[in-house]
Amino acid sequence: MSCCATPLIAGNARDALSSSRIALLEDLKANSKQLVDGRITYLLSAPAIHCGNCISTIESEVSKLEGVADVRANLTMKRLSVTLENEERSLLPAVTLLENLGYAVQSLTAEESMRGDPEFKALLRSLAVAGFATANIMLLSIPVWNGADGATRELFHFVSALIAIPCVAYGGLPFFRSALGALRHRRVNMDVPISLGVSLATVMSIYESFFGGGHAYFDAAVSLLFFLLIGRVLDQMMRSKARAAASSLARLSAKGGFVVGETGELTYVALDGITPGMRMRIAAGERFPVDGTICEGMSDVDRALVTGESEPLRVTEGSGVEAGTLNLTGSVDMIATRPAKESFLAEVTQMMAAAEKGRSGYVRLADRMARIYAPAVHVLAFSSFAGWMLWTGGDVHTSLTVAVAVLIITCPCALGLAVPVAHVVSAARLFSAGILLKDGSALERLEAIQGVVFDKTGTLTTGEPVVTSSTIPSGQIASIAKALALRSVHPAARALARHISDIAETHLQDLHEIPGHGVEAMVDGKRARLGRGSWVAEIAGSSGAEARSGGVAFAVEGQGLWLSLLSERVRPGAREMLDTFRKRNLPITILSGDGREQVTAVAQRLGVTDIQSELKPGDKLAFLTDAAEQGRKLLMVGDGLNDAPALAAAHVSMAPASASDIGRTAADFVFTRDSLTTVSYAHRVALATGRIVRQNFGLAIVYNIFAVPLAMAGQLNPLIAAIAMSTSSILVVANSLRLHLLRPAEARDKPAEPEIRQRPAALRTKEGVA
């Protein structure tokens, strides 16, 4: 029983190891693909791949294994594809080898496992076609601008038409579809004037080239599409990059668990297959797959990600546990009480879905612009038509040509690029600062915030405690304490292990961990204990009255008892970040699921006065929906399962990479660095982006002020149209590139390691093993 408590050191810790391993293999199998020749390809995610050496090490080592037909590492996506010779071959040796090489692997969800991004590929194909057409039609247009006449011009126009028609039909599809979709919902977006401009330009040019007119705008139509598609491709690229990066983060929820059968044998059952009444065994270091009641064993449970409580909870027979919480110290059996789809996790998911619906009302800046821009343009075109009809006394052809010219010149090429280019440059800037951006509109929303709301555990604090004071004397005693502390996965013990720097040769014998109490070992014939105060005091001879006050106690038989007090570690940069927000006049609130005492302690250290504690997920959600109803736009920063609905309901949200899977999914931004200054940095980038986007809109409007009167006067020719459109687009892109000049984030610290909660590396060191 106690042997399971310390996986990776005790010899027979196979229980914990094999269960997570089998679970992994089952998950990987779900995403494998059988090739025609009977070989089978597995796709796995290996977040640790980061350089060229990783690729060559993995590929050369894994391909040496028997049964492996092919292995290919993908550095961009941090993925591996391993092909085995046939179905009978197991992936286990490859997984073990990879873990020994230092590349922990995990499975991908069905959505992530799709090769590449089909939408992105389709856009890239459209871009290629539009690029081909633009280059060739431009080449054919130059002689026409230079005065090619008669049959030559007709031929050039005819060839241009031949290239332009299929190109506009194919390359314009994304815009036409989006415009139709918007119109069907009786809305107007930027794609409506775009589609109208491009298709009218094409139709009019066809008419002109076949009925002998001089003005063909094929070049304008296709180059417009080309520029706009560049914007779309960049936008999509940003999104798929963020998605790939997010999927390589460690997954923190269980996908299944071990069911104990009648005769005591263990079988792995996927999450959906778990029904109430099943007896399940959860090894130390694993997460509970469903809600349940403990029926055998004792352990400590880390609920930080689920409820926001910073201190592990001790569970014994009869205690209830929630899905997603982490079993820390002992292997326990539990009876599942609710199926996965009714678990606490599922409740949160439902709340989240409902909250997201509320936010979908947000209209992107470009579309808000379109609501003013599109009617204005159409009124202009119509009035020029009417004006010319009056002026020329009913010359339909001339009037129509002028009206169409107005539509072409006002076609929002620069406007279509104004937003995506600025967003892409900002996303790249954020990416290099360790912030992943899910969607461009999040930057717009972040810019508009009027206040910031923080979760405490895991967000303002790291969730790992630190020792604030300790009575343990340095020297021999300290090294025994450290040796013991290194043997436990309990956060308090690990904090102590980090705190003590003394390392001396210590021989521990008969080491075992008593779940719910602590670790015990024999040192030179004397018993030593590290753990809960009252239990440790049993061997110290004293009453242990002072030991009950909390913290972690340590005693050596006959030598005395020492106490260490713990507190939560505030994330680096928290103070600077809060100061920055205060300077920007944004009020700060802490919403926590943790007890009042713990929240106040952290809040005081950070100088935050507006706090709320002991909140349930629903309470946090209510706080944010109330704020939304009052029209207050809040940024929510949180990590836990309990924060997920609030993250979804907030005007904009951020989560650390160490957050629960569901929290990361709900958030608009995910930051991978430990330091919290990244949060204020993201806000700064958002402010700068908003400025640039508005400048871009300004540029586009200035261009229209010059170009539209020209078009209305009937003075527009294809050459002017081509020059005006390209220059305005280039100006907008150049202006957006100025975002690159933004000062980078100052805190260039190491990325946080989200998987650290599960397997402390300290356990793998060999020093002082009995």
Add this chain to the structure above:
Amino acid sequence: MTTLSLLIPVALGLGALGLGAFLWSLTSGQYEDLDGAAVRILQDDEKSP
């Protein structure tokens, strides 16, 4: 005029060839690991052919 009727198809044909090559490389997965391709070229090949 006759030169044009030869040169235009040639120019378009070459362009189409380039377009075709790009579309082929796209479907054959050559753009799936751009970072990897950049470092792979610097790796020494251990296996002798």
